[in-house]
Amino acid sequence: xxxxxxxxxxxxxxxxxxxxxxxxxxxxxxxxxxxxxxxxxxxxxxxxxxxxxxxxxxxxxxxxxxxxxxxxxxxxxxxxxxxxxxxxxxxxxxxxxxxxxxxxxxxxxxxxxxxxxxxxxxxxxxxxxxxxxxxxxxxxxxxxxxxxxxxxxxxxxxxxxx
Numbered sequence: 001x002x003x004x005x006x007x008x009x010x011x012x013x014x015x016x017x018x019x020x021x022x023x024x025x026x027x028x029x030x031x032x033x034x035x036x037x038x039x040x041x042x043x044x045x046x047x048x049x050x051x052x053x054x055x056x057x058x059x060x061x062x063x064x065x066x067x068x069x070x071x072x073x074x075x076x077x078x079x080x081x082x083x084x085x086x087x088x089x090x091x092x093x094x095x096x097x098x099x100x101x102x103x104x105x106x107x108x109x110x111x112x113x114x115x116x117x118x119x120x121x122x123x124x125x126x127x128x129x130x131x132x133x134x135x136x137x138x139x140x141x142x143x144x145x146x147x148x149x150x151x152x153x154x155x156x157x158x159x160x161x162x
Contacts (some may be wrong), residue, residue: 004154031071033136035149045058047074047139048161056122056147057161058111060139064101064120066113080151086129088122088148089114096136103133111139124148 045060060067069094076089095118106112106126114121115134122131124145 024150037074042071046161047071047158048077049151049156049158051151051156054099054147054150055139056143056151058139058141061102062137062139064136065097066098066101066136067097069096069098070113070138071160075157077155077157080122080154080156081118081120082149082152086123086125088151089117090120092118094118098136101136103131104135104138105129105131106135106138109140109142110137111141123149 041063042060043063047058047060048074049056049058060071073092076093078092079089080090083089092113095115096113098113098115103112104112106121106123106129108124108126110121110123110126112121112123113119113136115136120138121135122141122143124143128137
């Protein structure tokens, strides 16, 4: 990645001409800001899901291809629905690029991407759910099942909050 950025900067400098007083800086996408201790990491980015007066913040906990692709899609609108008494789900407009992302053993409070159905899942009853390489961990949220129920059947705006 560092070689790519260096190459892009060198190309930009050669196209505009170099002078000691001119500075060229790469500006990260608003959805993929520098977070945490690693330069360019998306860990710690807060994504807000909101509808009407209700909102739910998810803190991104993984820096993987699926998470980065998810963030690149924002803002977007999804519809959330109940699934199997275990999670709220929302279909994405397209599949995420997830190759290179590790699977997970979901827990209550996890936001995941489920590869076969290309949807998001907000687990609130993950007991008995085991590790799957098709379940990609994206982040964590803090809400009760009752708070999540406010999103059922609603169009939900998803955007980077901070």
